[in-house]
Amino acid sequence: MKWKEQILNLHAYQPGKSIDAIKREYGLERIVKLASNENPYGCSxxxxxxxxxxxxxxxxxxxxxxxxxxxxxxxxxxxxxxxxxxxxxxxxxxxxxxxxxxxxxxxxxxxxxxxxxxxxxxxxxxxxxxxxxxxxxxxxxxxxxxxxxxxxxxxxxxxxxxxxxxxxxxxxxxxxxxxxxxxxxxxxxxxxxxxxxxxxxxxxxxxxxxxxxxxxxxxxxxxxxxxxxxxxxxxxxxxxxxxxxxxxxxxxxxxxxxxxxxxxxxxxQEFLEQCKRKNREELEKMYQFLENVGLSYYPTQGNFLLVDFQTDGDQIFQKLLQQGFIVRSGKSLGFPNSVRITIGQAEDMEALRKAIQLILTTV
Ligand SMILES: Cc1ncc(COP(=O)(O)O)c(C=O)c1O
CATH class of the missing domain: 3.40.640.10 (Type I PLP-dependent aspartate aminotransferase-like (Major domain))
Structure with a gap:
């Protein structure tokens, strides 16, 4: 084939494991996906x-x-x-x-x-x-x-x-x-x-x-x-x-x-306003938590937060996965020691904070 030379080293998008596959692998009932900056409240x-x-x-x-x-x-x-x-x-x-x-x-x-x-x-x-x-x-x-x-x-x-x-x-x-x-x-x-x-x-x-x-x-x-x-x-x-x-x-x-x-x-537009407000509320809680546990992050204007764990992002990703949270390892995003977390609903974020706390106390 006369492929363009420049495409030969490109990598195809790697879809993560399916939610069902993760449930089976880790014996989990419920998975929370906080990886792709989707809207956790669905749509209008x-x-x-x-x-x-x-x-x-x-x-x-x-x-x-x-x-x-x-x-x-x-x-x-x-x-x-x-x-x-x-x-x-x-x-x-x-x-x-x-x-x-x-x-x-x-x-x-x-x-x-x-x-x-x-x-x-x-x-x-x-x-x-x-x-x-x-x-x-x-x-x-x-x-x-x-x-x-x-x-x-x-x-x-x-x-x-x-x-x-x-x-x-x-x-x-x-x-x-x-x-x-x-x-x-x-x-x-x-x-x-x-x-x-x-x-x-x-x-x-x-x-x-x-x-x-x-x-x-x-x-x-x-x-x-x-x-x-x-x-x-x-x-x-x-x-x-x-x-x-x-x-x-x-x-x-x-x-x-x-x-x-x-x-x-x-x-x-009312739906948007609600989502924007809830996103901010959950972000503020995350900021507070991260400051309490001594993890640094970039203040964000989006619905996601890049958190520096000062250790391999893939490992944190894996440990959160075992507890039922799919986040995005910073490794493939150019921040190898971070993970990017989509801001989810209040209950899920509360559970995520507990999961992070557990990781930090068992390192
Ligand atoms: C900065 C940015 N631009 C563009 C996109 C693509 O969005 P979509 O193709 O779903 O409109 C994304 C998706 O994550 C994004 O983060």
Whole structure:
């Protein structure tokens, strides 16, 4: 086969063991999954009601333009319908953006550790990923990122708040950075966790889009909206950017149920507010606990927390698994001594704290 050389060293996504397999292996009745930053409260009842009452024909292709959702989201954000693009998860939009801009000889500038898909698709398309270490505080190092931008840079990736550190970049810092980036470079601002943010100085990217025409903002229905299984995300950008990206998208990339579920979910902002509030409450309890037991963490704006156990992250992962908690080892995320924990429901978090306590007292 005449495979692209650059794909031969890539690793396929490794799905974890199934919940049933873990139950059998460790003789557990119940497993709590806190590994993929999904919404522990599920999704809005409005989505469930809509799905129970929907009458769409399964034989018909979905609306490739996602008309209803597009109109609703355009109204929600006060943007033009032509400023929106939908993806099979924001994952697919990351893929589309890369295939539009990256070819051999080009490069993309990004932080590390950050969401791994940015780097993966840069490589697949034959580009160079210029990865700049996060600062000690877990922030993007904008100064160093600027230093490596050159005439071959096609994309700059900003994950805000950053996965896996959870740390955010302030509006003031972001604007100063954007002002220095040539306007023929696409700046992708991935805000998958935007709706969880409580910081007052977090950027209003929708406003920045009006000033900086080279930005695309990515958001998703997978996180606070609780629709990860439907696979639907979206991008907002100047119509000229959307128009150039649209032909790369496959015509029916978001399915009928995903579009309808997203539409119903969008209409229930009350649900979002509740999830955001509960997430914060549980985070505060975790902060308190971690401070009491002397473990350090990055203050997060997302629904996940990166905790430094100062020992092999895989081992902590394994010990928590034995007690029925699936978290994410920091090893594959670029933080070998940490684990990333999705913030779950109160009862589960209480039990998790007991499990961590047990690990710490038996080391
Ligand atoms: C920062 C970030 N961006 C994008 C995604 C992809 O989300 P989805 O494809 O489910 O929309 C994730 C998922 O974990 C993420 O953490």
């Amino acid at each position: 009842n409005k989505v469930t009601e809509m799905l129970n009452n929907q009458t769409t024909s399964n034989a018909l292709y979905p609306d490739g333009y996602a008309f209803d959702l597009r109109m609703s989201l355009a109204t929600h954000f006060q943007v033009q319908p032509s400023e929106l693009i939908f993806g099979n998860g924001s994952d697919e939009l990351i893929q589309i953006i890369n295939s539009a801009l990256i070819k051999p000889g080009t490069n993309a500038v990004m932080a590390t550790p950050t969401f791994s898909e940015y780097q993966q698709y840069t490589i697949i398309n034959g580009g160079e990923a210029r990865e700049i270490l996060l600062t000690d505080k877990g922030e993007h190092n904008f100064t160093e990122m600027l230093n490596v931008i050159d005439e071959n840079t096609a994309i700059v990736w900003i994950c805000n708040p950053n996965n896996p550190s959870g740390v955010y970049m302030k509006e003031e810092e972001l604007v100063a950075f954007l002002e220095k980036i040539p306007n023929d470079i696409l700046v992708v601002i991935d805000e998958a966790y935007n709706e969880y943010v409580v910081a007052n100085d977090y950027p209003n990217t929708l406003k920045l889009l009006k000033r900086f025409k080279n930005i695309i903002m990515l958001r998703t229905f997978s996180k606070i909206y609780g629709l990860a299984s439907f696979r639907i995300g979206y991008g907002v950008a100047d119509p000229s950017i959307i128009k150039t990206l649209e032909p790369i998208r496959s015509p029916f990339n978001t399915n009928t149920f995903a579009q309808k579920a997203a539409l119903a979910a969008l209409a229930d």
